[in-house]
Amino acid sequence: MKKILVTGSNGYIGNALVLALLNRKKEFTVRAAARRGSILNSKSFETVRLGSLEESPDYVEAFKGCDVLIHCASRGSMRGHEGWLDEAALHRINVLGTVHMAREAHRAGISRFIFLSSLQVNGPETPAGKRFYADSLPRPKSPIGKALLEAEKELIRVGEETGMEIVIVRPPLIYGPDCQNLFGEVKIMVDYCLPLPLRSCKRNHRSLVGIDNLVDFLICCATHPDAANETFLVSDGEDLSTLNIFKLLAKTHHRPCLLWPFPPILVRLFNSYIGRQAWEEFFFQSQVADIHKAQLVLGWTPPLSVEQSFRRSWDENFYLGSHTSSK
Template identity: 40%
Template sequence: MILVTGATGFVGRALVEKLALDRLPVRACVRRSAVTMPAGVETAHIEGLSTEMDWTTALEGVSTVVHAAARVHVMDDKAADPLAEFRRVNVAGTLHLASQAAAAGVSRFVFVSSIKVNGEATESGRTFSADDIPAPLDAYGISKMEAEQGLRELSSLTGMEVVIIRPPLVYGPGVKANFQAMMSWLNRGIPLPLGAIHNARSLVAVDNLVALIATCITHPAAANQTLLVSDGEDLSTTQLLQRMGRALGRPARLIPVPPSLLRIGATVVGKPAIAQRLCGSLQVDIAKTKALLAWTPPVSVDEGLRKAAEGFRRETSI
């Protein structure tokens, strides 16, 4: 039995659907009784990632846990102490679950972490690798790093195998936040001052991330490894907008504003992090993942963008 936390989230739901399609025994952790899951999928009702949660029933008969639930990174976090909140859920809550999983005889714990553990940006011509010294800069990244460290310590003490996967930005049908906003701008034909950006950023289609997670559930070589994942093709912000526009059938209307001016403007309005994401590079090296697991991303960037566009159209037509 495979237990999936965060089963109603963007990644978790896609994973549950794939595992069900592959006819694997799946138990999905949900917080609402009215949630509909694919046929054949069991559900376990939980109260959240707290240190008071008793996972005994949810873990019964489970051999593998895929932990996709988390307090996610948000822009303009309103918490009084964001780091404390991230640690409460992403560190303490994760390690509480993992400790009970090990005690219950779970053999493998697959943890969906974040590329933010590596850092926020890469220099020109350089990439993040799985073996880099962690350098998280924000509270979310720090909490994911500390959870990884705690899981490795727990593994060494209990023998439970731990697999850590660090994805960059994940997109696909149902994606929210900035990626959804980008599709909305393109769909409405809004001119964007992003036509002269020559950075390089790694992304991962949700189908590719889910395919890697599914591989890591059973592959012997994945045990106790830290793995990076991406689509295998990096895009500039300008290229992403152009190709997303084609997927939507709405050619991107891009104005070639120099990145230096974009950075100045973003700093003036107090949003330098947005300029960094739009103009800076973040590239990941998935050579280790591909070689160790004999794995390649099954979905191309354009196919991933096409599926994201289809999902966007369905949502906006409701």
């Protein structure tokens, strides 16, 4: 039976991962680690409190006895608990902090370190008809993407020096119940039946990953022997245009899809004027991840379809860990 340690366990991904692992008690024991806030229901599993990634504390005692560490605590956005982060802070948290944690994991006897990175490492967009591959040359443009790429390189170096297995996972935009990101903003638009000038946004394609599919893949990476020292892209396996995202969200929430045609150039100018670069990218650009490597190397397929994941994302009472992960 493997003992898996999950960092960032009071975050959106870490929370769901811990709950999913608890549903497989015959296969795993769980140790949940977090820096602040409450850590789920601590009566059900071991919990440890970690110091800040920026302070390089001693983690050995907290990590001892675990076989695999799944690191979900790195910073995936420019915004922190106390405001916007500069590039120096992103480097301290995502690079220096992550590398220190990996070295402490090795000292504690952990054999596999799984790093949750981001598709932003590959780049902000894919040209029409193209896609990102796990082994594509990374071309990050955002400060976060650059910091995560540097963290990946340093982790690989740690693995080569210590013999600890390093697994890197790059997801695209993650969504699910109560997600607090761009997808959550789109859900609000659909929920309130807002009429939007986006019917012409049908030529782009975007990969997404539902929280259940992502958690299932992370568990697969924790157990599959062939995941060692590999980099993987993960998604739902079906890429959607902006128009189809809105249509499917409306369908799964029993709402009308009130999109009307409007010249895309004017929408883009409006987004630029109000400073919503994230909307500009999501509505008009493509970002497609190829997951064939995950399918071929690990034999993994997304357990939930896109429509199933979209439908679950509307369920406010949905228990994130209730889906039994694929074996």
